Amino acid sequence: MTTPLTTTTGSSLGFELEAVLFDMDGTLVDTERNWFATETAVMADLGFTLTARHAEYLLGSPMERAVAYLLSVSGLDVPPAELEHRINAGMVAQLRDGVELRPGAKRLLAEVDDAGVPCALVTASQRVIVDAVLPSIGAHHFRFTVAGDELARTKPHPDPYLTAARRLDAQPWACVVVEDSPTGIASGEAAGCAVLAVPSMTPIPPAPTRTVVQSLESVDLEFLRDLTRARVAR
Template sequence: MTSTVPALSTRTAEDSALQAVFLDMDGTLVDTEGFWWDAEKEVFAGLGHRLDEAWRDVVVGGPMTRSAGFLIESTGADITLPELTVLLNNRFEARIGNGVPLMPGAARLLAELRAYDIPMALVSASHRRIIDRILQSFGPDTFALTVAGDEIARTKPHPDPYLHAAARLGAEPARCAVVEDTATGVASAEAAGCRVVAVPSVAPIAPADGRVVVGSLEEVDLAFLRTLITGMN
């Protein structure tokens, strides 16, 4: 089989323009947004409440505190935020016990970035316990850094997770490409000054300056990510 990765000697000085790639997890690399919604519906059914399907777009992609808080307020469920957070994480973790499906194109993209030694960070609003479980679906050395929503004082849509990732990897945010699937994640990355590829998973995302919207990760490769950075100069 012929490799699609050119030899090291053919790479140009322009390659260094892209300093790092940051990727969201749920709905971007792994097909788990439906798992989360199902977990939420099951937990609230146990509490005697039925979730409105229209709420799915509200809770997708957000930090656990925001999503859980919204659902408590909307349903009037008699449960505290910390209690609900534990129930949701437990139910979701049970659902992914047999592994999680990767999004189309995810394995290929990660392999290409590894082949070129492009630093990668997984930046998620999910809690550390969930990230560590899902990381088993990837190679142990895939990411140089992982950022969990419960390890940052302000998670998405604030810029802090992506600013933290850039600082830890010694990269300029403007030289980092971010792949996200929700408006919440896109807002976080753009507020940090990163260039964004949006791959909508549940709700549509409109194109904008510094942002490209694609249909799936099958449309994203290293050359494509580099154009996000070189195109801004």
């Protein structure tokens, strides 16, 4: 684990956490396995077998990128829009009965909420998936949500997190991005935010630009505040 630089308790050296920007799949809800299971089932119906070696690339990928990859590795002659529709339909069917939150997510969301720190949900998933998952997470935790099909460029580009920070009237360096995938982490780092990585299906190596924990159970509001202090101090 990479430990954030801390200051004396209660001292923020004039810098304060302005917003928390949460990824969705694999970070707050345990849906990454649903995604890969759905993609595997859809591709099997089309005559191609996905294996574990494909999972790392697909993890956290926006739909357009995932579909392009699936068609490239399979060589299937299927319209991208059709493959996208099949995957989304399969996911919505799986999510209809609710989805399990990852350990510590419910408590952390409530703690950030109670402190009045603004939050946004920033995901590469399309709006249809966001709307299916939000009831399980609790839409009231977020000022707004940003879906992958609502921007010209989504993750790993910095645009989603820069857009969220701007809408919250927050400086990127005073925001903490909470992510689980290499794609999302790259987006948060490119935006200049403090990044907290909570790996789900793929290991995330420590780096100077991120802090890695194994579970949100070890994270509280003061931990998030320390991340922005450390980001400014570097």
